[in-house]
Amino acid sequence: MSSLSGYRIMWMMVLFDLPTGTKNERRSASKFRNQLLDMGFQMAQFSVYIKFTSGKEQVTALCEQLKPHLPLAGMVDILSFTDKQYENIISFRGTKREDSPKNPDQYQLF
Numbered sequence: 001m002s003s004l005s006g007y008r009i010m011w012m013m014v015l016f017d018l019p020t021g022t023k024n025e026r027r028s029a030s031k032f033r034n035q036l037l038d039m040g041f042q043m044a045q046f047s048v049y050i051k052f053t054s055g056k057e058q059v060t061a062l063c064e065q066l067k068p069h070l071p072l073a074g075m076v077d078i079l080s081f082t083d084k085q086y087e088n089i090i091s092f093r094g095t096k097r098e099d100s101p102k103n104p105d106q107y108q109l110f
Contacts, residue, residue, distance in 0.1 A: 009083045011013045012059050014066070018074035025056045028071045032036065056080070 018029040033049075039062065041049035053059050057099060059080045070076055 001092040010055055010059055010080050011083065011086045012041075012051045012053055012062060013044070013081075014076065015079070016047050016074060016076040018047075018071050018076075025073065029074070032069060032071050032076075033075045035066070039065065052083075053080075099110050 018032065020029050025035070029101045033043075036049045039051070041051045044050045050107075051062070053062065063078060066078075
């Protein structure tokens with residue numbers, strides 16, 4: 001069996017801009033962030049969460065799971081891209097350039 005292809009496995013990125021002017025809006029935004037964490041997403045930035053997936057089918061399933069948890073107000077965008085595309089990310093922390101984030105270890109099934 002061949003190893004997993006960097007063109008098949010996908011990353012999913014959820015970007016959002018949610019209102020936080022009232023106590024209820026802040027509660028709703030926090031609930032949404034916590035839901036992303038419960039679903040296995042990792043925070044890349046405060047309003048940007050990422051998750052490594054096995055492919056498009058899992059991205060579609062995660063989108064369906066996320067729909068009931070979307071806040072009533074604000075904007076949520078979901079991007080998906082291949083592992084090969086993600087490996088070219090350029091990250092800056094302050095004025096220093098950092099190496100691309102290490103991808104999760106992958107297991108090969110026989």
